[in-house]
Amino acid sequence: MSDQNKIHIPAALIWAQCITFAGLYAIWMIYELFYFRRILLIGGAVIALYPIYQYRRHFFQKRTAPLWLIVALFGWVLFHLFFLSQDYPEQLMELKRIWKYAGLGAIFALGLGISLLSVSHSTSGNRGQRSPYWPMIYLGLCMPLLIYLLKYVLTIYGPALGIAAPDFLRINSNRISAYYIPKTDYIAFCLPVLALSLGQIYSLFALQLRLRLSQCLAICLYLLVIGAILFLFYMQNTKNGIAYAALCIALFLFLFIFKVSSVKLWHKALFLALIVLGVVTVIYPHLQKNESWGTLIADTRVGFELEQYPQWKYAGEQGYPNNEFGKMVSITNYERAAWLKAGVQLAVIDPLGYGLVEDSFKRMAQAKWPEASQNLSHSHSGWLDLLLGLGFPGVVCILGALILSIWQSKETQQPWRSLVSWTLISNLILWATTEVAATVPFSVLLFWISLACGLTLVHKNQENNSTQNA
Numbered sequence: 001m002s003d004q005n006k007i008h009i010p011a012a013l014i015w016a017q018c019i020t021f022a023g024l025y026a027i028w029m030i031y032e033l034f035y036f037r038r039i040l041l042i043g044g045a046v047i048a049l050y051p052i053y054q055y056r057r058h059f060f061q062k063r064t065a066p067l068w069l070i071v072a073l074f075g076w077v078l079f080h081l082f083f084l085s086q087d088y089p090e091q092l093m094e095l096k097r098i099w100k101y102a103g104l105g106a107i108f109a110l111g112l113g114i115s116l117l118s119v120s121h122s123t124s125g126n127r128g129q130r131s132p133y134w135p136m137i138y139l140g141l142c143m144p145l146l147i148y149l150l151k152y153v154l155t156i157y158g159p160a161l162g163i164a165a166p167d168f169l170r171i172n173s174n175r176i177s178a179y180y181i182p183k184t185d186y187i188a189f190c191l192p193v194l195a196l197s198l199g200q201i202y203s204l205f206a207l208q209l210r211l212r213l214s215q216c217l218a219i220c221l222y223l224l225v226i227g228a229i230l231f232l233f234y235m236q237n238t239k240n241g242i243a244y245a246a247l248c249i250a251l252f253l254f255l256f257i258f259k260v261s262s263v264k265l266w267h268k269a270l271f272l273a274l275i276v277l278g279v280v281t282v283i284y285p286h287l288q289k290n291e292s293w294g295t296l297i298a299d300t301r302v303g304f305e306l307e308q309y310p311q312w313k314y315a316g317e318q319g320y321p322n323n324e325f326g327k328m329v330s331i332t333n334y335e336r337a338a339w340l341k342a343g344v345q346l347a348v349i350d351p352l353g354y355g356l357v358e359d360s361f362k363r364m365a366q367a368k369w370p371e372a373s374q375n376l377s378h379s380h381s382g383w384l385d386l387l388l389g390l391g392f393p394g395v396v397c398i399l400g401a402l403i404l405s406i407w408q409s410k411e412t413q414q415p416w417r418s419l420v421s422w423t424l425i426s427n428l429i430l431w432a433t434t435e436v437a438a439t440v441p442f443s444v445l446l447f448w449i450s451l452a453c454g455l456t457l458v459h460k461n462q463e464n465n466s467t468q469n470a
Contacts, residue, residue, distance in 0.1 A: 007054050007118060013047060014115045018133050020044045021112055022140025026147065029185040029440055032168065032178050041104040048111020055114050058457050063408060066401035067453040070106060070446065073397035074099070076390070080355050087363065091355045098357050102443040106450040113454020116416060134415050141196065142225060144189045148232055183238040184434055188441040191244055192448065194229045195426035197222035198252040199418030205260045207414070223278075230282040239293075239332070240434045242283060247429055248422075249279055292330035298323040299330050303337025312338030313365070315375035336380045336433065343379035346388055353391030357437055360389035378435040385437030398449070402428060405452035411459050420452040 024040040027033040059067065077099060081091045119131060154165035172179045201222050204215050211219070226249075233241035253272060292299070302309055302323050309321040312335055323329045339361065346364045354360035361379040366372045379385050387395045402424050409420035427448055430436070436445075 009051050009054065009115045009118045013050060014119065014133060015136075017044065017047055017108075017112045017115055018136040018140070020047065021108075022136055022143060024108075025140045025189070026143030028444065029144065029181055029189055030168075030179075038101075041101060041108060044108035044112070045104045048108050048114075051111045051114040051118065052107070055118075055457060063457060063459060064453070066404045066408070066449065066456070067110070069397045069401040069404070070450060070453065073390075073394055073401075074103065076393050076397065080353065080391070080394075084352055084355065086354055087356070094356055094358070098439045098442060101439060102446045105443045105447040109447045109450035110454045113451045114457060115454075117412075117455050117457055131415065137419070138196075141193045144186070145193065145225065145228055145232060148186070149228060152235065183236050183241070184436050184438075185440060186232060186236055187238055187241045187244070187430055187434055188436050188444055190229045190232060191241060191248070191430050192423040192426045194226050194245055195248045195422040196418055197225050198248055199422030200415060202252055202255055202260070203414050203418055205256065223274075227278055230279070234282050234285065237289065240430065244426065244430050244434075246279065246283065248426055249275065251425070292333050295323055295325065295327070295330055296333050298325060299333035300337040302329050303334045304341050306338060306341060309334075309338075312342070313369055313372040313376070315373040317373055317375070339379045340381055340384065343381065343384045343388060347384070347392075350388075351392050353387070353389050353394060356389045357386065357442055358389075358439070361385060364388055378437060380435045381433050382431035382436040382441070385435070386431075386442075389437065398445070401449050401453070405449060405456055408456040409452065412456050416455045420455050423448055424452055 020040055020043055024037065024044060027037055027040075030037075058064070077095070081088070081095060085091050116131070116133060116137075119133065148171075151165075151169055151171045154163060154169050155171045158165045158170075167177070168179050170179070172181075174180055201219050204211065204219060230242075230245060233245060253275065256272070302321055303312065306312070311318050311320050315335075316331070320328050320331060320334060342365060343361055346361070346368060349368070350364065354364050356363065359377050361384075362374075362376040365376055366374075379388065383395065383399075386398065390398075406421050406424050406428075409417050409424075412420060427445055431445070436442070
């Protein structure tokens with residue numbers, strides 16, 4: 001019997017990991033529960049040490065390159081702190097805050113991924129879809145959405161029903177409130193679930209010549225979750241969420257049309273019509289409510305003229321210019337474009353980064369343009385913010401690990417293949433123009449990558465060969 005087959009992760013421990021994950025994902029973005037979040041992170045990391053130790057012999061192979069890139073990222077952060085620091089006290093504070101949580105989350109995720117991988121040793125093909133742990137994992141991923149829907153019902157319909165919901169169970173738009181949740185956090189937590197649901201629908205169609213009733217019901221559940229997330233994005237009026245959801249759906253439609261051969265043409269047409277109708281139902285009112293989509297190109301042209309229209313430096317303190325239509329630019333379009341170009345210039349000037357995940361753009365912009373406002377913060381592009389903060393070495397480690405994990409996921413069984421590939425693809429795009437370079441979204445990004453490292457640690461052919469040789 002091979003060494004791999006001697007490895008056994010107790011089912012009770014895997015259930016403990018899954019339940020801890022579900023609890024953590026449910027409350028991760030709720031600031032008021034940060035003590036509970038800390039307990040779950042530490043508990044999950046401690047439990048993860050057992051499967052990590054059991055699989056230690058697998059850490060020295062080509063497939064662990066993404067994992068070692070994440071290890072190199074933490075090494076680079078320490079090197080930058082001690083030898084390249086431009087603000088040692090702030091970097092040390094981030095090390096104790098952001099990087100501590102990210103490190104605990106990475107250990108937790110790696111161990112969880114390894115445990116879920118170990119279960120697939122006894123499965124093959126699409127039977128992995130019936131993993132006993134999958135429902136708990138998926139339920140945990142849906143918890144932020146379910147909590148939002150509960151808050152929505154209590155906020156909108158509670159008074160009419162005579163229910164006086166407490167503040168923490170109401171949707172709060174007051175930014176200074178302890179119960180306020182930024183739109184960006186909803187995108188960071190819900191877009192991967194939307195993408196994963198699309199991936200599961202695609203895999204069910206791609207792997208089955210004829211769907212069983214249970215699989216049809218699963219597809220209906222995934223469609224319901226997708227619709228609910230689009231509803232959330234619409235109610236929160238998040239342009240990034242709607243745009244990236246549309247991109248994920250477009251990717252799904254492309255794969256469904258050109259890669260799925262087991263579905264009849266008229267079935268495809270009917271299913272596509274259903275998807276398109278649902279998307280248009282959400283996107284059309286959103287476009288009507290946000291006129292800034294119509295001036296996106298014109299406003300971007302103005303934003304790229306950094307010296308001619310320098311209002312971007314002052315974060316609204318000196319007004320805004322007009323676009324080519326003679327109307328004031330959309331603030332979000334103009335500032336995003338200007339900050340993007342300014343951020344790229346700053347990244348070229350300092351390719352090793354300022355050293356901070358949060359607000360490196362602000363510090364570097366004020367150094368280059370002393371008149372810039374103190375209210376500047378992010379560049380509104382997560383990847384650009386990380387480039388400014390961690391430099392090219394740090395971003396290469398993160399993107400390298402992410403892309404390699406997506407590539408290796410094709411050799412992973414379902415449903416974990418969808419969990420890796422679709423969630424990482426959604427993270428790749430959502431960090432493009434979303435201001436998510438902050439403690440929680442950054443920790444979640446490294447969590448997803450580390451989870452993928454665990455789930456792709458062993459090639460499925462290695463598993464099958466080991467079973468045959470036993």
